[in-house]
Each structure stands twice: as C-alpha cells, then as structure tokens.
Amino acid sequence: MTVINGEVAAGFEPVREAFAANFARREDIGAAVCVYQDGRPVVDLWAGVADPDTGRPWERDTLQLVYSVTKGATATAAHLLAQRGALDLDAPVAVYWPEFAANGKAEIPVRWLLSHQAGLVALDQPVPMAEALAWHPMAAALAAQRPQWTPGTGHGYHGRTWGWLVGEVIRRVSGRTPGRFFAEEIAGPLGLDFFIGLPPGECGRVSRMVYRKPDVDLTTVPEESVPEDLRDLVAAWRDPNSLSNRAFAVTDPANIDFGSPEVQAAELPSSNGIGTAHALARMYAALIGEVDGVRLLTPETLASATEEQASGQDRVMLATSRFGTGFMLPTDAVPMAGPAAFGHTGRGGSLGFADPAHGIAFGYVMNHIIGGPDDARATTLAKAVRRSLT
Numbered sequence: 001m002t003v004i005n006g007e008v009a010a011g012f013e014p015v016r017e018a019f020a021a022n023f024a025r026r027e028d029i030g031a032a033v034c035v036y037q038d039g040r041p042v043v044d045l046w047a048g049v050a051d052p053d054t055g056r057p058w059e060r061d062t063l064q065l066v067y068s069v070t071k072g073a074t075a076t077a078a079h080l081l082a083q084r085g086a087l088d089l090d091a092p093v094a095v096y097w098p099e100f101a102a103n104g105k106a107e108i109p110v111r112w113l114l115s116h117q118a119g120l121v122a123l124d125q126p127v128p129m130a131e132a133l134a135w136h137p138m139a140a141a142l143a144a145q146r147p148q149w150t151p152g153t154g155h156g157y158h159g160r161t162w163g164w165l166v167g168e169v170i171r172r173v174s175g176r177t178p179g180r181f182f183a184e185e186i187a188g189p190l191g192l193d194f195f196i197g198l199p200p201g202e203c204g205r206v207s208r209m210v211y212r213k214p215d216v217d218l219t220t221v222p223e224e225s226v227p228e229d230l231r232d233l234v235a236a237w238r239d240p241n242s243l244s245n246r247a248f249a250v251t252d253p254a255n256i257d258f259g260s261p262e263v264q265a266a267e268l269p270s271s272n273g274i275g276t277a278h279a280l281a282r283m284y285a286a287l288i289g290e291v292d293g294v295r296l297l298t299p300e301t302l303a304s305a306t307e308e309q310a311s312g313q314d315r316v317m318l319a320t321s322r323f324g325t326g327f328m329l330p331t332d333a334v335p336m337a338g339p340a341a342f343g344h345t346g347r348g349g350s351l352g353f354a355d356p357a358h359g360i361a362f363g364y365v366m367n368h369i370i371g372g373p374d375d376a377r378a379t380t381l382a383k384a385v386r387r388s389l390t
Contacts, residue, residue, distance in 0.1 A: 015035060017384065036361040065207075073194065075344075121161060132250075209258070287302060
C-alpha cells in the first residue's frame with residue numbers, strides 16, 4: 001500500500017481517500033494534490049515515486065511538468081497586464097506586434113488568440129526544433145502564417161501555437177519573456193514553486209514521466225470496429241493533413257521530448273510549465289481571493305477572463321470544448337468543481353482550477369501520463385472535493 005504523506009483539514013478526508021484510491025486502482029505512480037479554501041490550504045498530499053528507475057520518492061517539493069495546465073498560468077499573466085491597462089484584449093494583435101498583420105490578420109483581436117478563435121493552430125512549414133526553442137523564429141513563422149479558418153467564425157484548440165502567440169504579445173507589451181514575467185510578477189509575490197523555463201539548479205527536483213501505451217491503437221483497427229462516437233476523431237488521427245494532427249506538428253520533428261533538459265529549460269508557455277500541485281492551487285486561490293495578502297486579479301478582471309468566449313464543436317479536438325479568455329470552462333468531460341469553475345487540463349491527467357462559488361482552488365500533478373476517457377484520476381479527486389463541501 002502506498003504511503004500518503006501530507007495533511008488534510010477536517011471535512012476533506014474524502015480527498016485523501018480518493019488520492020489513495022488513485023494509487024491502488026488507477027495506476028498513479030507519483031503524484032500530489034492540493035486544495036485551497038478561502039485562501040488557505042485544506043489539502044496538501046503527495047505520495048509515490050518520482051523516478052521509477054532509481055526509486056527516488058516523491059517529496060513535498062517534487063516538481064512535475066504539467067503540459068497544457070501551463071496555459072492557465074500564461075493566461076493569468078496576460079490578464080494581469082490587461083488589468084494594469086498595458087494590454088487591451090479587444091485591440092488588434094498587430095497594435096502590439098506589427099508583423100502579425102501579414103496574411104489578412106490585421107484585425108484579429110488579442111482576445112481571439114487567448115480563446116482559440118484565431119485559426120492559427122498549424123504552420124504551412126514546421127519550424128526546426130532548435131529554432132522553436134529559441135523563440136523568435138517560431139514567433140516570426142506565426143506572424144507570417146495564414147489562418148486555417150476565417151478568424152472568429154469558430155474555435156479550435158491551439159495546443160502548441162497558443163503559447164508562442166500569447167507569449168509574444170506578453171513579451172511585446174511587457175518587454176519581458178513570458179516566463180520571466182510570470183516569475184517576477186506572479187510566482188515571486190506568491191512564493192510559487194512553478195516555472196515556465198526551468199532554471200538549471202532545479203533539474204534535480206523534477207520527476208521522470210512514465211507514458212502508458214494505449215491498450216488498443218484505434219488508428220490501426222478496421223473502421224467498422226471503431227466506436228461510432230469516435231469515428232470522426234479516429235479518421236482525423238489517420239489523416240496527416242488534418243488539423244487534429246497538424247496542430248501538434250508545428251515543429252520539426254513534430255514530437256517534442258518534454259523530458260529533455262533543453263525543452264524544460266526553454267519557454268513554451270502553452271505546455272512546458274513545471275511546478276507543484278501546491279503552486280497550482282495557490283495561484284488559482286489568488287485569482288479568486290486573497291492569499292497571504294496577495295490577490296492577482298480584481299473581481300472585475302476575473303469576471304471578464306472567465307466569461308465564455310467560445311463553445312461547441314472544437315475544430316481540432318473534434319469534441320465539445322468551452323473557453324473563456326485563456327481558461328477552460330467546465331464541460332461534461334471535465335466538470336471541475338461546478339458550473340462557476342475555470343482552469344485548465346494538461347496532457348496525461350494534470351489539472352488546475354478554481355471555483356469562486358465555493359472559494360475552492362485545486363491542483364493535481366502526476367508523472368504517469370495516461371489521459372483519454374478512461375483516466376478518472378483528476379475527476380475523482382475533484383468529485384471528492386465537491387463531496388467535502390456538502
């Protein structure tokens with residue numbers, strides 16, 4: 001039986017039980033979960049193994065790469081600039097980034113970048129990996145790229161490009177890279193153990209990710225054997241020219257090794273944030289209220305950030321998705337803690353969110369990358385939080 005470390009406030013015992021069950025029944029290897037309520041931690045748990053090869057245990061300060069959960073941190077940076085009056089989300093991107101106006105993009109507002117409506121999910125010519133990690137060549141390629149659909153007429157998950165698009169606006173407005181801006185303006189004041197661009201001295205604390213292979217590769221089975229509700233998505237996976245594939249093939253090679261030191265040290269504000277569950281919960285807590293004297297966004301800014309901007313069939317994911325301005329909003333697949341919640345998922349299972357209706361902020365990170373409809377770890381924990389509130 002896996003030893004569960006940490007503390008749980010009275011009434012939140014269901015979260016500890018669900019966390020233990022994730023190890024016993026849902027294949028967690030190393031993981032942490034943290035919940036804040038009304039600006040203070042009420043759950044702070046960690047368990048398991050950070051590196052299965054060496055047996056290194058998961059500690060309270062173990063760092064985990066969280067993939068697209070990073071988008072919530074980057075969106076927070078953009079809204080902080082908007083709150084200060086430095087960034088107008090309804091102004092054309094080209095006001096801040098003149099080169100972006102190329103190929104009919106002069107009128108695209110910043111808000112459409114954040115809410116996945118700009119149509120810039122893919123590149124006609126992928127950027128070599130070393131150049132993508134160096135930042136400027138990728139920003140230049142996106143500035144020159146034509147949209148894949150008429151901007152504003154639909155939405156599709158900008159899984160990779162979102163980070164360079166939103167990050168370049170942050171850089172142009174603030175004069176700082178998005179990772180540096182986050183470190184100085186958000187992580188620093190709150191004491192967050194979270195990085196977009198890992199400092200060299202922190203490498204020893206990062207867990208090693210383990211990827212579960214699917215039991216069945218649906219792209220290799222006969223079409224009639226694919227469940228009917230998945231056929232459109234599987235057909236897109238089989239088509240190398242589909243947006244579902246091209247959205248995650250903007251570099252050359254297409255597969256990014258997120259476990260490599262070079263990738264972890266770079267700034268990929270869509271997908272390579274590295275931190276703790278505690279840092280995620282604390283950041284989201286400071287979005288909806290005060291945490292040790294720090295509140296990141298005013299209620300007015302938060303309301304604007306979480307108002308629905310896009311919903312319905314996602315042109316990339318081919319499933320229902322909902323977005324505010326940078327944050328994911330609850331769906332049947334990712335209910336979070338209730339209809340008022342907002343946050344972001346990450347590949348393989350990580351999740352960070354806040355629910356202002358209940359004063360709750362949540363962070364869950366893990367090193368066993370599973371994902372897919374059968375991965376119930378984060379959802380089970382969020383359900384346990386809701387049970388704890390009744």
